Amino acid sequence: MVQQSATLAINEQLRERRAAGKRVLHLAFGEAGLPVLPEVADVLARSVDRNSYEPVTGALDARRAGAGYFTRRGLPTEADQLILAPGSKPLLFALLAALDGDLVLPKPAWVSYAAQAALVGKRVHGVPIAAQAGGLPDPDALAETLRAAQAEGARPGVLLLTTPDNPTGTIAPPELVRQVCQIAEQYGLAVVSDEIYRDLAHEGHEVHSPALELPERTIVTAGLSKGMALGGYRIGFARLPDSPFGQALRDKLVGIASEVWSCLPGPMQTVAEYVLSEPEPVRAHIAASVRLHQQVVRACYAEFVAVGASCRPPQGGFYLYPDLSAGQTSGAEALAGRLLDEHDIGVLAGTAFGDDPSAARFRVATSLCYGETEEQRWTALRSDDPVALPWIAESIDQLRTALRKL
Amino acid sequence: MVQQSATLAINEQLRERRAAGKRVLHLAFGEAGLPVLPEVADVLARSVDRNSYEPVTGALDARRAGAGYFTRRGLPTEADQLILAPGSKPLLFALLAALDGDLVLPKPAWVSYAAQAALVGKRVHGVPIAAQAGGLPDPDALAETLRAAQAEGARPGVLLLTTPDNPTGTIAPPELVRQVCQIAEQYGLAVVSDEIYRDLAHEGHEVHSPALELPERTIVTAGLSKGMALGGYRIGFARLPDSPFGQALRDKLVGIASEVWSCLPGPMQTVAEYVLSEPEPVRAHIAASVRLHQQVVRACYAEFVAVGASCRPPQGGFYLYPDLSAGQTSGAEALAGRLLDEHDIGVLAGTAFGDDPSAARFRVATSLCYGETEEQRWTALRSDDPVALPWIAESIDQLRTALRKL
Numbered sequence: 001m002v003q004q005s006a007t008l009a010i011n012e013q014l015r016e017r018r019a020a021g022k023r024v025l026h027l028a029f030g031e032a033g034l035p036v037l038p039e040v041a042d043v044l045a046r047s048v049d050r051n052s053y054e055p056v057t058g059a060l061d062a063r064r065a066g067a068g069y070f071t072r073r074g075l076p077t078e079a080d081q082l083i084l085a086p087g088s089k090p091l092l093f094a095l096l097a098a099l100d101g102d103l104v105l106p107k108p109a110w111v112s113y114a115a116q117a118a119l120v121g122k123r124v125h126g127v128p129i130a131a132q133a134g135g136l137p138d139p140d141a142l143a144e145t146l147r148a149a150q151a152e153g154a155r156p157g158v159l160l161l162t163t164p165d166n167p168t169g170t171i172a173p174p175e176l177v178r179q180v181c182q183i184a185e186q187y188g189l190a191v192v193s194d195e196i197y198r199d200l201a202h203e204g205h206e207v208h209s210p211a212l213e214l215p216e217r218t219i220v221t222a223g224l225s226k227g228m229a230l231g232g233y234r235i236g237f238a239r240l241p242d243s244p245f246g247q248a249l250r251d252k253l254v255g256i257a258s259e260v261w262s263c264l265p266g267p268m269q270t271v272a273e274y275v276l277s278e279p280e281p282v283r284a285h286i287a288a289s290v291r292l293h294q295q296v297v298r299a300c301y302a303e304f305v306a307v308g309a310s311c312r313p314p315q316g317g318f319y320l321y322p323d324l325s326a327g328q329t330s331g332a333e334a335l336a337g338r339l340l341d342e343h344d345i346g347v348l349a350g351t352a353f354g355d356d357p358s359a360a361r362f363r364v365a366t367s368l369c370y371g372e373t374e375e376q377r378w379t380a381l382r383s384d385d386p387v388a389l390p391w392i393a394e395s396i397d398q399l400r401t402a403l404r405k406l
Numbered sequence: 407m408v409q410q411s412a413t414l415a416i417n418e419q420l421r422e423r424r425a426a427g428k429r430v431l432h433l434a435f436g437e438a439g440l441p442v443l444p445e446v447a448d449v450l451a452r453s454v455d456r457n458s459y460e461p462v463t464g465a466l467d468a469r470r471a472g473a474g475y476f477t478r479r480g481l482p483t484e485a486d487q488l489i490l491a492p493g494s495k496p497l498l499f500a501l502l503a504a505l506d507g508d509l510v511l512p513k514p515a516w517v518s519y520a521a522q523a524a525l526v527g528k529r530v531h532g533v534p535i536a537a538q539a540g541g542l543p544d545p546d547a548l549a550e551t552l553r554a555a556q557a558e559g560a561r562p563g564v565l566l567l568t569t570p571d572n573p574t575g576t577i578a579p580p581e582l583v584r585q586v587c588q589i590a591e592q593y594g595l596a597v598v599s600d601e602i603y604r605d606l607a608h609e610g611h612e613v614h615s616p617a618l619e620l621p622e623r624t625i626v627t628a629g630l631s632k633g634m635a636l637g638g639y640r641i642g643f644a645r646l647p648d649s650p651f652g653q654a655l656r657d658k659l660v661g662i663a664s665e666v667w668s669c670l671p672g673p674m675q676t677v678a679e680y681v682l683s684e685p686e687p688v689r690a691h692i693a694a695s696v697r698l699h700q701q702v703v704r705a706c707y708a709e710f711v712a713v714g715a716s717c718r719p720p721q722g723g724f725y726l727y728p729d730l731s732a733g734q735t736s737g738a739e740a741l742a743g744r745l746l747d748e749h750d751i752g753v754l755a756g757t758a759f760g761d762d763p764s765a766a767r768f769r770v771a772t773s774l775c776y777g778e779t780e781e782q783r784w785t786a787l788r789s790d791d792p793v794a795l796p797w798i799a800e801s802i803d804q805l806r807t808a809l810r811k812l
Contacts, residue, residue, distance in 0.1 A: 001657075005664035008462055029459075036457045044673065045451035049780075051442045051638040053435075056414055086492045086640065086667060093666045097525065115665040119503065121527070232457040232672030234492065251407075258411035259521040260499045261492060265671065266638030267450065374455075 002119055006111045006352035014346045025398050026368040028346035030166060030319070032229035033367040034289055035377050039281040040228065043274045050266030056258045057250075058084030058237070059269040065276035066237050070220070072278070073198075075211050081240045083253055084264045084272055088196055088223040088236030091253075094260065095219060095238070096120050098252040099190050101157015104145070106137045108321070108353030108361075110166045110194070125149055125156055126354055133172045133312065134321065135165030139179040146187045159189045163207050164197040164316025167353050167363035169297065171201060171315040174208040181213035190245070191218040196236075197317040199227030199286050202294040205315040216243040224275055226317065227286050235264065235272050288381050293318040297366045299387045299396055304364075307403045318367035321350070324406070328360040335360045335406075343402035369395035408525055412517045412758035420752045431804050432774045434752035436572060436725070438635035439773040440695055441783050445687040446634065449680045456672030462664045463656075464490030464643070465675040471682035472643050476626070478684070479604075481617050487646045489659055490670045490678055494602055494629040494642030497659075500666065501625060501644070502526050504658040505596050507563015510551070512543045514727070514759030514767075516572045516600070531555055531562055532760055539578045539718065540727065541571030545585040552593045565595045569613050570603040570722025573759050573769035575703065577607060577721040580614040587619035596651070597624040602642075603723040605633030605692050608700040611721040622649040630681055632723065633692050641670065641678050694787050699724040703772045705793045705802055710770075713809045724773035727756070730812070734766040741766045741812075749808035775801035 003009075011029040018024050057063065063082040070077040085091045093116045096103065103117040107126035117124050127137035127145045137145070137159075149156050161180070164171045172180075184191050193210040201207050211218040223236035240246040240253075257263075264272065275282050297314045304311045304322040311322040328335060332349035339345040339362075350361035370380040371391055380386045387393065409415075417435040424430050463469065469488040476483040491497045499522045502509065509523040513532035520530050533543035533551045543551070543565075555562050567586070570577045578586075590597050599616040607613050617624040629642035646652040646659075663669075670678065681688050703720045710717045710728040717728040734741060738755035745751040745768075756767035776786040777797055786792045793799065 002661035002665055004462060004657075004660045005668075008459070008664045008668065011459065012461055031459055036455050041454040044454040048447040048450045049442050051636050053414065053417065053437055053637045055418055056410060086671070089665070090667050112665050115661075119662065119665060230457050231459045232669075234668065234671040251410075254410045255408035255521075256525065258414045259408055259495070259518050259525060261496050261667065262411075262414065262640065263638075265492070265640040265674065267673075268671065 002115050005115065006348060010346060010348060023344060025345040025395055027364045027366060028348045029368060030365050031231050031368060032226050032289065032318070033370045033377065034229035034381060035374050036230065037228065037281060037285045040230070040271060040275060044267055044271050047267040047270035050270060052266060054263040054266050054269055056254050056263055058082060058264055059273070062269045062273040062276070065273045066239070069276045069278065070239050073209070075209060075220070075239065077239055078242065081242055081246065082237055083240065083250070083257065084235070084237045084269065085257060086234040086236070086261055086264055086268070087225070088194070088221045088238070090257070090261055091221050091236050091238045092116060092192065092194065093119070094253050094256040095192050095221070096122060096158065097256055098249060099158045101155045102149070104137070104142070104156050104159045104189065105354065106135060106161070108134065108167055108350055108355040109160065110162060111352050113160050114354055123154065125154070129168070130176065132176060133165065133170040134168030135162040135170060136172050136176060136180045139176070139183060142180060143183050146183065156187065157189060158192060159184045160192045160194065161210055162194045163209070164201055166197065166317065167319050168312055168321040169314040169317050169319035170312050171205050171207055177208045177210055178213050181210050185214055185217070189217070193218055193220045195220050195222045197226050198222060200290055200293055200318070201316040202290065202314065207316070211239070211241070216241050217245055219249070224272065227289065228275055228282070229289065233268055233271060235268050237272065292370065292381055292386050293367060295386055296369070296392060300364060300366045300399060303396065303400050303403055307406070318365055320364040320366070321361060322364065324360040330360060331358045332361055333357065336362050338406070339402060343398070343405070345399065345402050408521050411521065412754060416752060416754055429750060431751045431801055433770045433772060434754045435774060436771050437637050437774060438632050438695065438724070439776045439783065440635035440787060441780050442636065443634065443687060443691045446636070446677060446681060450673055450677050453673040453676035456676060458672060460669040460672050460675055462660050462669055464488060464670055465679070468675045468679040468682070471679045472645070475682045475684065476645050479615070481615060481626070481645065483645055484648065487648055487652065488643055489646065489656070489663065490641070490643045490675065491663060492640040492642070492667055492670050492674070493631070494600070494627045494644070496663070496667055497627050497642050497644045498522060498598065498600065499525070500659050500662040501598055501627070502528060502564065503662055504655060505564045507561045508555070510543070510548070510562050510565045510595065511760065512541060512567070514540065514573055514756055514761040515566065516568060517758050519566050520760055529560065531560070535574070536582060538582060539571065539576040540574030541568040541576065542578045542582060542586045545582070545589060548586060549589050552589065556593070562593065563595060564598060565590045566598045566600065567616055568600045569615070570607055572603065572723065573725050574718055574727040575720040575723050575725035576718050577611050577613055583614045583616055584619050587616050591620055591623070595623070599624055599626045601626050601628045603632050604628060606696055606699055606724070607722040608696065608720065613722070617645070617647070622647050623651055625655070630678065633695070634681055634688070635695065639674055639677060641674050643678065698776065698787055698792050699773060701792055702775065702798060706770060706772045706805060709802065709806050709809055713812070724771055726770040726772070727767060728770065730766040736766060737764045738766055738768055739763065742768050744812070745808060749804070749811070751805065751808050
């Protein structure tokens with residue numbers, strides 16, 4: 001049986017704890033924690049009469065906007081390479097259902113990939129990430145895993161990469177992406193590149209998509225949940241390769257999508273079209289979000305480093321994946337439990353991401369401490385020094401105090 | 407490989423034909439064909455700031471409204487028996503993934519049940535419907551199929567019923583529901599009752615839910631796509647039984663939902679809460695819709711009867727399932743093809759619903775002829791005699807002319 005997604009489960013638990021009057025520092029859930037851009041809210045409010053079923057792949061105008069989005073990012077794309085859906089999660093599920101062979105996953109990786117593989121009856125081969133960056137497997141370990149898997153008669157077929165990465169908050173450098181894609185090509189794997197955090201790459205960091213390295217067999221998934229903080233709108237999209245492989249895959253995905261969810265809701269098609277055409281208000285909103293995420297996650301990173309934790313420096317999004325194994329005898333779950341019980345801080349143990357249970361690693365999502373009210377969140381978004389805002393400073397203090405006591 | 411849903415596929419084909427300038431009578435797609443109630447549009451427009459991830463089962467207020475909806479229909483329900491989702495289609499998919507055993511389906515049945523069963527690797531046992539009504543299998547044939555299936559070592563586990571039915575437009579009488587549920591109980595089946603057309607029962611007809619007969623093992627699914635004509639909003643919900651079976655099933659569904667679609671979009675939760683609390687404007691809108699659907703589908707029924715077709719009289723929704731086998735030598739697909747090619751009329755061949763290919767049966771959906779403009783559709787909805795409106799009369803004339811020539 002597939003359990004409830006660990007991230008969604010802890011989010012509900014922490015909300016209940018708060019509702020019961022506890023002051024909880026919620027660092028466990030990957031929600032962007034920011035308000036809706038007023039222009040987007042207006043677009044949705046003006047699309048409420050869109051009550052017809054939409055094409056399974058998405059409305060043409062929305063798909064054209066999506067094609068432009070990728071083309072502007074160095075991946076020339078036509079509208080018929082796009083599929084829109086109610087979130088990128090259903091698309092990832094449909095991809096795993098449609099693509100042949102076992103799933104090869106970096107370890108750690110986002111909680112839902114392995115669970116989705118289980119739902120469609122796929123075996124998972126986990127491969128540790130490199131020291132340099134998460135979101136893709138260490139190349140040597142990948143080659144060794146694939147060789148061994150084939151030797152024992154297994155059929156690895158799909159490699160799932162995440163850049164910028166969840167849970168490590170890192171961006172794989174081009175050379176690493178190249179090496180991993182070469183190995184994928186050599187073993188005939190399809191690559192699914194989850195780039196939902198792409199627009200949240202920090203200043204000076206850039207995403208190098210696997211679709212540049214293995215264009216004929218790489219599918220890119222993304223959505224508006226992270227960059228635009230629209231998790232509750234449930235808008236995702238995928239870019240299929242312009243190749244016979246991509247066209248055959250499209251037919252399979254249309255079959256699955258039409259039988260599992262039909263289409264992205266009509267009013268959300270208009271939102272997708274507006275956001276993916278990237279008008280100035282959208283660009284400015286994302287730029288401000290990046291500044292805020294970057295400053296807060298870096299401040300939290302400094303606290304972990306200060307107590308001697310080992311942690312990759314954050315390069316995109318709003319996650320840290322510290323390793324406290326050096327000073328701890330307890331594993332990830334026990335440590336996350338102590339943070340919650342003794343310090344009212346919610347994090348997600350590395351085990352949820354498929355990591356080694358004995359290692360004291362956990363994911364810290366810093367994006368839900370931007371404020372309790374809309375006003376606080378707008379202030380944070382517009383601030384040059386958000387870390388100095390009292391409500392954010394207080395959260396970082398709470399984290400510091402806990403880390404020193406641990 | 408699962409093909410694109412036949413209903414969604416023909417809808418896209420017919421739209422393209424129309425876009426190319428042809429006058430096509432679109433009787434092939436199960437869309438309610440009516441505008442958004444202004445009060446509902448306002449509710450959505452006022453909920454655009456709801457951008458957070460929602461609980462997997464749905465927001466408590468929306469689930470409470472859903473519990474009230476069922477309670478008012480003679481099925482006492484608590485909020486924790488409800489699950490909301492982006493359409494009832496994902497819920498049906500998750501139910502088939504979660505419930506054990508093979509699927510038992512009336513023949514004909516809605517196009518997606520068997521396709522979803524294929525996606526989750528379930529075998530399907532088709533059982534012909536009774537002469538009286540569709541949406542549930544003939545009791546004697548059901549008992550015989552189950553006996554034979556068990557004898558050969560198969561494991562039938564789930565019986566899917568539809569009332570009011572798609573494609574036959576009929577409502578199963580209580581005695582038939584009772585008999586079928588008794589057999590389901592005897593063989594230990596779970597029953598999934600798709601009641602998405604429930605609120606479109608015609609005057610003088612009432613739905614008798616299988617959940618009244620087999621309360622501990624019946625799951626009811628429904629949504630706002632048909633009664634409220636909100637197909638493009640993608641709002642579905644399910645009522646789980648208040649039983650240990652229902653509680654265990656809920657846990658499984660939460661696991662699947664959290665890994666496949668996360669939640670119903672936030673703004674749509676508010677719409678669900680508003681509609682399911684059934685304020686006066688919603689009740690009046692549905693009542694007007696029922697009057698319109700009923701008059702138009704009855705007028706079309708009369709045309710089929712006039713040319714000697716065999717057809718069950720419509721009792722709910724906006725479908726007919728005529729049988730022209732008496733005057734035809736060609737099967738369903740050829741007949742549907744002739745209607746399209748020679749008469750520009752789109753219907754869906756019975757084969758799409760799992761029916762016998764040699765029988766000249768097809769589904770006629772009469773709900774997309776209410777007008778090409780919002781104004782025409784509102785006029786139809788408010789008319790005492792919609793069949794006399796020129797644009798509706800013209801569609802019925804086109805149907806009559808075609809039927810006489812066939």
